[in-house]
Amino acid sequence: TQLLEQSPQFLSIQEGENLTVYCNSSSVFSSLQWYRQEPGEGPVLLVTVVTGGEVKKLKRLTFQFGDARKDSSLHITAAQPGDTGLYLCAGVDRGSTLGRLYFGRGTQLTVWP
Amino acid sequence: GAVVSQHPSRVICKSGTSVKIECRSLDFQATTMFWYRQFPKQSLMLMATSNEGSKATYEQGVEKDKFLINHASLTLSTLTVTSAHPEDSSFYICSARDPLAGQHNEQFFGPGTRLTVL
Numbered sequence: 001t002q003l004l005e006q007s008p009q010f011l012s013i014q015e016g017e018n019l020t021v022y023c024n025s026s027s028v029f030s031s032l033q034w035y036r037q038e039p040g041e042g043p044v045l046l047v048t049v050v051t052g053g054e055v056k057k058l059k060r061l062t063f064q065f066g067d068a069r070k071d072s073s074l075h076i077t078a079a080q081p082g083d084t085g086l087y088l089c090a091g092v093d094r095g096s097t098l099g100r101l102y103f104g105r106g107t108q109l110t111v112w113p
Numbered sequence: 114g115a116v117v118s119q120h121p122s123r124v125i126c127k128s129g130t131s132v133k134i135e136c137r138s139l140d141f142q143a144t145t146m147f148w149y150r151q152f153p154k155q156s157l158m159l160m161a162t163s164n165e166g167s168k169a170t171y172e173q174g175v176e177k178d179k180f181l182i183n184h185a186s187l188t189l190s191t192l193t194v195t196s197a198h199p200e201d202s203s204f205y206i207c208s209a210r211d212p213l214a215g216q217h218n219e220q221f222f223g224p225g226t227r228l229t230v231l
Contacts, residue, residue: 033217033220040224041224041225042119042208042222043157043206045221048217050217099218101147
């Protein structure tokens with residue numbers, strides 16, 4: 001089993017603050033995906049990182065893939081209440097032809113106005 | 114992006130009855146669909162991988178006779194919870210891979226089905 005350790009599990013901050021969510025594993029993944037989920041809805045894909053050391057930006061969100069492709073981080077600058085949600089990282093099993101994902105436990109982010 | 118729908122979005126049933134949940138890929142063909150279960154404030158737990166035209170692959174600890182999966186076409190997979198009990202109450206989510214849209218096995222998720230067993 002390939003495990004992804006995601007931290008922190010809960011994060012409650014004020015509007016305007018910065019935050020970072022971490023996703024770590026002892027396993028190498030062919031790629032890693034970040035999803036955001038709102039209550040009562042399915043997860044929505046934010047980004048896929050593929051290359052070791054890769055950095056991708058999505059407005060105020062910055063995603064980084066570790067050089068060894070074992071870890072990733074999500075940094076949000078100047079958080080807004082609309083960023084509130086459950087953030088999930090998921091690694092793609094290198095050995096799976098069907099694209100099985102291994103999910104982290106998730107980070108529940110609450111941004112207060 | 115690829116669109117996946119689920120029906121129903123919410124279902125309440127009595128203990129002992131069976132409930133069927135449908136997962137459809139609306140604008141693409143999905144040879145592989147995945148079924149997840151999610152408890153409040155927790156991550157997704159993979160239950161099974163559904164393959165069109167063949168038997169589903171269940172994760173360890175998931176009862177295949179209780180959670181029946183049928184993937185009869187390239188756009189439809191169904192999950193039937195048989196003889197449901199209150200402990201089966203949960204949020205069930207399906208996802209599908211669009212081989213043409215994602216180069217890196219991205220999964221597109223349905224909106225989920227909230228099952229409550231009384």
